Amino acid sequence: MNMDLNKLNLKEASEKLKNEKITSTEIIDDCLTQIGKKDNDINAYLTVLSDEAKKSAEESDMRRKSGRVASEIDGLPIAIKDVICTKSIKTTAGSKILENFIPPYDATVVSKLKDAGAIIIGKTNLDEFAMGSSTENSAFKITKNPWDISRVPGGSSGGSAAAVASEMCLAALGSDTGGSIRFPASLCGVVGLKPTYGAVSRYGLMAMASSLDQIGTFTKTVEDAEILFNIISGFDKQDSTSLNKELNKSKDPKNMVLGIPKEYFSEGLDPKVKEVIEKAIEKLKPKVKEVVEISLPNAQYALEVYYIIMFVEVSSNLARYDGVKYGYSTKEAKDLIEVYFKSRAEAFGAEAKRRIILGNYASSAGYIDQYYSRAQKVRTLVKKDFEDAFKKVDLILGPVSPTTAFKIGEKTDDPLTMYLSDIYTISINLAGIPAMSVPAGLSNNLPVGLQIIGPGLSENNIFSLGKTFEGARGELPSAPV
Numbered sequence: 487m488n489m490d491l492n493k494l495n496l497k498e499a500s501e502k503l504k505n506e507k508i509t510s511t512e513i514i515d516d517c518l519t520q521i522g523k524k525d526n527d528i529n530a531y532l533t534v535l536s537d538e539a540k541k542s543a544e545e546s547d548m549r550r551k552s553g554r555v556a557s558e559i560d561g562l563p564i565a566i567k568d569v570i571c572t573k574s575i576k577t578t579a580g581s582k583i584l585e586n587f588i589p590p591y592d593a594t595v596v597s598k599l600k601d602a603g604a605i606i607i608g609k610t611n612l613d614e615f616a617m618g619s620s621t622e623n624s625a626f627k628i629t630k631n632p633w634d635i636s637r638v639p640g641g642s643s644g645g646s647a648a649a650v651a652s653e654m655c656l657a658a659l660g661s662d663t664g665g666s667i668r669f670p671a672s673l674c675g676v677v678g679l680k681p682t683y684g685a686v687s688r689y690g691l692m693a694m695a696s697s698l699d700q701i702g703t704f705t706k707t708v709e710d711a712e713i714l715f716n717i718i719s720g721f722d723k724q725d726s727t728s729l730n731k732e733l734n735k736s737k738d739p740k741n742m743v744l745g746i747p748k749e750y751f752s753e754g755l756d757p758k759v760k761e762v763i764e765k766a767i768e769k770l771k772p773k774v775k776e777v778v779e780i781s782l783p784n785a786q787y788a789l790e791v792y793y794i795i796m797f798v799e800v801s802s803n804l805a806r807y808d809g810v811k812y813g814y815s816t817k818e819a820k821d822l823i824e825v826y827f828k829s830r831a832e833a834f835g836a837e838a839k840r841r842i843i844l845g846n847y848a849s850s851a852g853y854i855d856q857y858y859s860r861a862q863k864v865r866t867l868v869k870k871d872f873e874d875a876f877k878k879v880d881l882i883l884g885p886v887s888p889t890t891a892f893k894i895g896e897k898t899d900d901p902l903t904m905y906l907s908d909i910y911t912i913s914i915n916l917a918g919i920p921a922m923s924v925p926a927g928l929s930n931n932l933p934v935g936l937q938i939i940g941p942g943l944s945e946n947n948i949f950s951l952g953k954t955f956e957g958a959r960g961e962l963p964s965a966p967v
């Protein structure tokens with residue numbers, strides 16, 4: 487009997503499993519059926535782990551029978567962005583250079599999910615090495631937006647966002663260096679959480695820009711984001727930037743002061759998106775203590791700062807792919823230098839090459855002071871803007887994306903316009919603070935996400951305000967595909 491168990495969220499599925507109304511095997515079967523039906527159109531997955539997932543589901547059902555349930559998410563299917571290492575399962579980073587790479591170990595987040603009994607159902611598509619805003623930079627396929635398959639799902643974690651939105655898994659993990667969780671979550675109408683820098687281990691996440699990268703979650707509800715975050719977060723001695731600190735206690739939204747940055751509502755924001763966000767804020771007003779206007783004066787420099795620091799870190803991190811140590815190696819080389827040059831030339835895509843070249847330039851001896859060092863100084867100012875704001879307000883609200891999902895191909899020839907998509911998300915990564923995209927409503931039948939931003943380790947406040955907002959907003963339709 488088909489019960490469409492793929493439509494459940496983590497919380498609902500967990501309750502039903504607990505009451506022995508359903509089995510993990512049935513949930514996995516329904517998700518695999520949905521993948522069979524929909525993924526030819528959506529292209530969310532690079533690898534579907536059908537046999538492995540069915541086997542893990544049987545094991546989970548056995549555990550449950552014998553009363554040894556590992557956690558609230560035991561037996562529930564989670565998809566993983568293909569830039570997060572999974573032991574013995576191909577992990578490509580969406581790049582030809584790692585087309586056949588099989589990691590010998592699990593990322594910490596994957597080990598944690600497995601320890602919790604969760605089931606890895608597949609690996610999802612992404613922009614090459616997480617570089618992009620549309621998932622069009624994948625070396626393998628273009629993921630489509632489940633709300634309109636002529637449009638992008640956003641990026642770079644577009645596969646994870648689309649897999650959750652089209653109910654091909656119950657939740658997913660992604661990574662966010664400049665918006666890559668929140669942006670696709672906004673465009674696909676799901677909840678996307680980018681945690682505090684260091685709150686979730688990066689061990690086993692293929693590095694893009696190490697000082698900005700953070701693993702986070704895609705879920706159908708805020709409560710699910712909280713459940714999943716609580717499982718994947720925590721100190722990890724394998725990650726030298728991992729935080730060994732408790733989260734702040736949560737505050738009742740009734741006592742919260744919320745800040746609206748005036749810079750986030752100026753030109754560049756599509757008036758229709760603005761309308762949805764303003765309505766969302768109006769709905770929250772009666773639920774909180776006060777909503778005040780604030781200013782983030784250095785936000786205007788965030789894009790430039792990000793696109794220097796990130797390029798420099800990318801060029802350094804991608805230097806390890808040399809045709810010798812991992813992945814693709816050219817077939818025709820006379821000597822070692824040619825192995826390096828040809829392997830990289832043949833296997834990196836255009837965006838990766840662009841960033842490697844610009845990053846090397848901005849960090850080269852003659853230019854490092856002018857670009858990279860200056861950008862680091864301005865980064866401190868961007869961070870300070872938030873510190874000043876959080877002296878006055880508990881959380882900040884704004885848009886995630888300046889527009890709704892754009893058409894496939896619309897921005898591929900113009901990297902600068904593509905980079906502008908990140909205008910409201912990147913300063914959060916520069917500051918290392920947490921933020922979440924929560925579906926706020928629709929504009930012309932396309933989802934719009936509300937961004938809730940908090941100071942470091944304030945995830946609990948973000949969750950409680952997010953849940954309050956979901957209550958005030960009411961049900962939204964799910965993606966039509």
Ligand code: GLN
Binds near residue numbers: 642
């Ligand atoms: N769109 C941004 C970029 O292209 C963000 C990427 C990300 O967060 N991984 O760099």
